[in-house]
Amino acid sequence: MxxxxxxxxxxxxxxxILAEQLPRLRLAWGLDFVVVNGENAAGGFGITEAISDEFLATGADCVTLGNHAFDQREALVFITRQPRLIRPVNYPRGTPGRGTNLFEAKNGARVLVVNILGRVFMDxxxxxxxxxxxEIEACPLGMGCDAAVIDIHAEASxxxxxxxxxxxxxVSLVVGTHTHVPTADYQILRGRTAYMTDAGMTGDYDSVIGMDKEEPVRRFTTKLPSTRFExxxxxxxxxxxxVELDDKGLALQIAPVRIGGRLSEARPEFWE
Incomplete structure (x- = not known):
């Protein structure tokens, strides 16, 4: 898988770049399942229904979120009717939406996706x-699901x-999000779970974690805000x-992906 x-x-x-690349990557690499973190998609803060629908139409099987999940007020409403939009599962009871769901991959496999928010240096x-x-007890790998993907949206490595x-x-894959900087520690752990501390952001790297450079630099040097982040x-x-998985849902191979823009390119050689 x-x-x-x-x-x-x-x-x-x-x-x-997601709209440009994802359809061709699904075809070229024969992808069975794609997860996209979209919590900064709407002007850097949150996600709208139109953007969520765009990602799903482009080729994402589901969209995960994070600490900016509800920055766009409309998300409080449309997340309840979009089962493929996943917010952190450890929000308080009664938070709109769902923190986990079971999906069918292109190859027919059952894929559990869970979004988790870390607590160190976070709310x-x-x-x-x-x-x-x-979540693992409710839907164990090999019984309740054929693969399990965990997006841990957290600050601390x-x-x-x-x-x-x-x-x-x-689980099949644990991948970190939130810091917007790709880490070099992609690996298969001893129990054959694929792991990467942070996948990095999909955005302009001539920036401060995706934001236009001037305002963040000004705030660091003067301690005074001048305008909003853009x-x-x-x-x-x-x-x-x-990640490539075996028939038990455990990792066989893992590789970073970096396409376009300023960063050095990286592609999974085992799929090329």
């Missing part, structure tokens, strides 16, 4: 470790790494991670 996870899509430039939500334990080891051998609009890099 072939999985592709695409990291945080930021603003117009991120949306543009203190419910325990992500306890939350994932509940240590929390993400601990989380990966906590579920090693019990997404950088230059050529974007599509970033993510590619």
């Amino acid at each position: 072939r999985l592709l996870f695409i990291g945080d899509v930021v603003g117009r430039s991120g949306r543009a 203190a939500l419910d325990d992500p470790f306890a939350a994932i334990e509940r 240590s929390e993400k790494q601990a989380f990966g080891h906590f579920v090693d051998g019990r 997404p950088a609009l230059g050529d974007a890099t599509l970033c993510g991670v590619a």
Whole structure:
């Protein structure tokens, strides 16, 4: 089974390269399932229904979110009627939408997708470790699902790494989002769970984590805000991670994906 996870899509430039590249990648790589993190897609903050629908029409099988899930007020409403839009599962009880869902991949496999929000240097939500334990028990790999993808949206690398080891051998892929910088530690853990601390963002890297450089630099140097953050609009890099699974839903191969823009290109050689 072939999985592709695409990291945080930021603003117009991120949306543009996703629309350009994802349909051709699905075809060229014979992808069975694609997850896109879209929590920064609408002007850098949140997601709208139109953008969510665009991502799904472009080739995403589901869209995950994060701490900006509800920055666009309309998300409070449309997320309840869009089962392929997944917000963090450890939001408080009663939060609109769902934090997990079971999907059918192109090859007929059942894919569990769970979105989790970390707590270190983030808003203190419910325990992500306890939350994932509940989800794995409810839908175990090899019984309730054929593959399981976990998007851990978190700031601290240590929390993400601990989380990966906590579920090693019990899920197919643990991939971090939120920091907008791709890490070089893509690997298959001892229990054969694919892991990467952060997939990076899909956006313009001539920026400060996707935002036009001037305002962030001004705030760091003067400690005074001048205007709101706006997404950088230059050529974007599509970033993510590619994983091939065996018939038990465990990882055989993993590789980073970087296409376009300023970053050095990386593609999964095992699919080329």
